[in-house]
Amino acid sequence: MLTRRVKTWLRALFGAPRRGKGGVVGHVDTAFETFIRGWALDTADPDRAVALEVHHGGAVIARGVTDIPRDDVAKAGHGKLLTGFRLDLSPAVPFRDGDTIEIRDAATGRPILGSPVRIDVNPSVARFRDRLKTLSPTTAERFKRRHRRRNAPGVSIVMPVYNTPAPWLEQAIASVIGQWHEAWELICVDDGSTDPGTAGVLDRFAALDERVRVLRPGANRGISAATNLGIAEARYDLLAFMDHDDILEPSALHTMAGVFADGRVDIAYSDEVVTDENPDHFLEFSARPAFSRDYYLCHPYFVHLIVCRTALAREVGGLDEGLSVSQDVDFVLRALERARAVAHVPLFLYRWRTHRTSTGHSRRDDVTANTIRALTRSLSRLQPGCAVAPGHSYNTYRVTWPDVPGKTLIVVPTKNALSFLKTTVESIERHTDRRDYELVIVDHESDDPATRRYLAGLGDRARILPYGGAFNFARMNNEAVRRAGADCPFVLFLNNDVEILSDGWLGRLRSLAGRPDVGAVGPMLVYANDLVQHAGVILGFNGMAEHAFKLVPAYHDGARNPGFNGALTATRDVSAVTAACLMMRRAVFDEVDGFDEALKIGFNDTDLCLRVRDHGYRVLYDGDVVIRHYESATRNAAEALLKHPEDTAAFKARWKAAIDGGDPFYNPLFSPEGTDHVLRRNRAVPRQLAPRVMDTGSGRAESPAFRSP
Template sequence: MSSSGRRPAPARAADAAEPGLRVGLTIKGLRAALRRIATGQGSLGPFGGTPDFAGRVAGITGARCENLTVSGRGRVVLAPGARIGFGIKPYLAASALSVQVVLDIEAETVNGPPWLAVDYGAGFAPEHTVPLRRPDAGTRWTLHVPLPQFVRGLRLEFHNQIVGPATIHACLVQRSDLRDLLDHLFRLPAPERQRLTGAKVAGVLAALEDRRDAVAEDAAAERPQSALAAAIGCGLLADHAQSAPSDPRYVGVVERDDRLGEADRAWMDGRMAAFAERPLLSVVMPVYDPPLDLLEEAIRSLQRQTYPHWELCLADDASRDFAVRDVVRRLAAEDPRIRPVFRETNGHISQASNAAAALARGRFLVLMDNDDLLPDHALWTVADAIDRHPGCRMLFSDEDKINLEGRRAQPYRKGAFDRFLMYGHNMFSHLGVYERALFEAVGGFRVGYEGSQDYDLALRCMERCAEAEIVHIPHVLYRWRQLPGSTALGGGQKSYAFAAAKRAIDSHFERMGYPLESIDGPGPGIAAVRTLGVADPKRISVVIPTRNGLDLLRPCIESLLAVGDPLVEIVVVDNFSDDPGTLAYLDGLRRDRARITVVRSETAFNFPHLCNLGVARARGEIVCLLNNDTEVLSQDLFQRARAFLSIPDVGAVGARLLYPHGAVQHFGVYTGVGPYGIATHAHAGRADDAHVQFSKSVLLQQFVAVTAACCFLRKADYEAVGGMDEAFAVAYNDVDLCLKLRQRGLKVICDPGIRLVHKESVSRGRDVDPTKVVRLRREAELMEARWGREGLRDPFYNPAFSARSGDFELAEFPRVAIPWKDPAGLAEVRPEAPPEIEVAYEPASEGRAGL
């Protein structure tokens, strides 16, 4: 992912007091600010219950704040991307085996926990960034950090979870209380305690072994014992994350939805009797030295399935523990649906999975690991989806994580299948279901891709399927077990698996003839896409509507010319500018005939009309609709656009737009949600480096629409759909354009590697001018009349999320029926009313996109 190019200049010292940004705040300044907070509040915070804790800063050094403003009476305001970085006092780091970071913060807006990033010497990285825990419903958040003597720095990150006005009552580091560390462990039943401690010891030993080899090969390592200790510390920190508390709302939803009453079971039996067929589902399970209790739990979860037509095809890959075979033989003797094969030699997971699949008699294969769990209704729901989608060949569901204590967390609520998102991570994954004939046609699992063998399988299978043959089941049907060393704990747990994933993606690119290459992404376990040059690069015409606004237009044009692409022309569509400076600048541009064309329009402002006028004058095969208040950050934006638009079914390529202070302004559009249920920007206001929804906030992917503030598309496709509809003078014209492209079978993608600054105001706030509200309401009504609610339904935004916004807030009830629940037994679902529309963040010029 390219991030080169011009970036907004950092704030000067003189700017530090301006609203929205505060940099360089020292530990002395932070301490003084917190003391003012305590004095100004006139009361003590809930932390600690003693006056000593009010506004307390202790155990930290070298504090530095970003995007944090200290306002009147000592309160603070957290802007998107707010951070507090600091070190641990040397005496504390040297004398403690583990330290506890404590943050006591009272805020008006708390959408989730703050996170702590730990630098063990390799810098701050997502794999070493974990959420703080809140012991109760109060304002105190904590996290234990092992081996502080090897910690180079800590950083509290608020992302978009805690924003706006807040009061920090305490920010401190103290020695960990062993009672706090061990209390939870001692409350576990003896068998669970033994299993948990054994797993942790095994994980530490594995980390030691892996790191020992790496350090032995590193002749430049000056302190190998430090590297070993740091590796253990990182492992313990990642392991600690698995015990982080679940979202209470999610826990409540799954407990309600997964509980099956007699009425639900009767409903499922009646529905199953109406299936056109009741396919045999062959569960494929490779087995190699699993914990015996977890293996038995996995198989018992199959035996509890409400759908009876299944078989377990199990291949033991020559487990070293002979007790594994004994358990498998015993369970197979009890249940004839369990069909095992015992391999004589260990061939690793691909060969073992193929051996299990060779036993299958069913029309569909269901992939399951030997220590994971399925809810009781999982296979029934798969069969129901097969019945509702005749001709389907691949199916996949949502998933979550379950730790050794049985706590469920981190649900991955997915969207429709998206091969472009697959280039970042395996969004198919669990629960993965394949037509057996398709599996056999591609040759099953490939040896050499172990660790990402299922990723490689999904990529090869999807190449042989029409998009309608790949079905997403928008319900959590798989519980992925979190074990030390498992990728369920984090993408950085198995580096060999990620290397295999990139090879699988590159192999797919080669088969498809795409000018793309898989590279390391912005976090562990996720990939990015490097674009390669195309054989026949197309001319690109950049169309920029504008009116006056010389202070915006000039840097926009200069940033484009600085890229120096000889196959790029700029078409400026001037909407009746009357500012003398702007007119003189436009006259100067007209003299650069080889690169720039200036078109004059003296009509009332209508954004689609200006774009249509500019595209009509464009000479390029590719057009880029661009706002005049943007500046280029990535110097390879034109190469990237050409590469993606060389793929025949890609119709539009959108960009990642950032506010001048660095937060995300735009990264795709979700439709059917937000104001009036029409559309809303995805990830708006988040920190640029925030990883949300399993890093979907930073990955290449499809959307229903992207903003015309920066959008690349073929001129022929633009003209084929009639261009932009001038009935949408300001709002939704870009959404309408993208929907028309999708109607022709073309895909709309958003590329995080195409990066620009978009200077649309982030601080202006709400503008409720009645005329503009009426206009937006009218255009929203036109969108609904044209496309209908079903046409606006976004397949990439999971129906479990609330329709009130695009912020992935879990709704009380999903926006689709729960197939395994008796409809008569469900509480009445009251659809959420979309919020009243408000004109917000009005641009500095009329040359703007429609959303």
């Protein structure tokens, strides 16, 4: 997507599209050691494909043209749709981190906007790319012997095939034959291919290895029917799904099969690398969190590699043959309803080759419609009364849960800060039905005359609870819950420097907090400049804990920024949320004994959420609700209070095992410090790479339920 700065620059420079004198303009979006991506157009002739050159060290190291659709550039009113480019860089060029390159118009030799650019050389990418080059056959054989001794279950891999380019199909099958795990079968279902080269590749590999089985049902019936035939013919207890043009890493089956050894896990998924047509050209490293059903409902965030028990796949009836797209999401949703536990393997085990003929790229409207139907059907079984609508971006969805009746006790601690407190109170009143809440303001010895007059004048709009003594955020909130709102089944902890931005916010949070499986809910908080302040808490990030996506733009050109893998706008499991806006059922608050008053200032909200999770409840971040938080305006005044070494030490001692083990909802392949959701540059902590297993709360005999049993 064009940044606001670039779009403004385009409009200011050109105004409406025009012909005549001009030149090539463009922008470099990303520059990695393997490829450069961006857009370019000729302002004098916008329909012309622009030839580009990449210069490094005095030589041309790559050439290409603008031949990729960029609807964001077209919608800005400049140029045709095909203005994007991707220029692949040779692995033979020995880039070092910090090297620069220039992208030039080949016709004039002039650099485009954003050039020269710095090449990002991530050691983790290099290690992943090169790790097999140093793996000797002896070492690979040792892995195979070790796996034989483990007696891990066998895996049937189902691969529908249809007119696959021969080199791609050869690479896919060869990646299976090269697995360290030897107990496998590859069921290639030739779905009526008309290209004789496809049959030739299949027959050659079937003759080479008897574990490669080729099924030819006859006429082309579609991916779902072909997959179902493979499921019916599977001989092993585990079932894996693989596209006919993708690649498994050698350790994929070795790793995934081991997850099922204890008999508890029914579904497992791994991380994957997204490539272009060249599987060694990496577009994205898709590192996922541990299983979160709510996240999957908002955005099907895992795609490959998926392995499940063959019996489960048959039990749910395989894929829906009436669907030509989104059939994989529909299948996963039905399987999740019956799965006992889901495991996430935080390793890149699959290479997903993407290309312009990929179905999901060309049928977006169908994907949206079919996915909404699949979600609606699944939710009707889990929780009748839910509604599903398109989300803020492609392939994201907004799930509305049935409202749960009951008044909410809103607790706002304060000391002076009248202008912020007034904004908070008035925004609550402006966007909330007065019958839905009871407002309690905990006044910590305000001595500003104007603040005292304001509090005294609130009358029945709010109840004022005086609080004296040393500042103790945990005790202030606990006292408010003990002394007020006896008839309120919900409690919402809210800072005195926030602003509610829209109607429906309280009902949305209440509908989530009212579910029996949920213990606490928190929304997105943004600074006054619309940068993200809070989108959930990552345990162990930048020390003890830190807010996710901090300082990321919440909006792009007025539209919501979906963030990495749709995480900013989704509802998803997190380890904790901030008490700047935190809702929970009062019964859950009482069950966990409220805030720990020994943590007077710091980490008391994170500690509360971790104890909520320990009691078996989910903690959810809801990206659909956005609240403005003027934290930066009050931080300096409270700087002394924010230095809380005693709280930090106590929190670290209590939760050391959880911190050392890694936040399950933050992938250990991401950086543990600095900016979050960025591929780490050093090696991951080995113990954090263990599979993360999450119980679904269901038995195999019946579907799980969000509603109370």
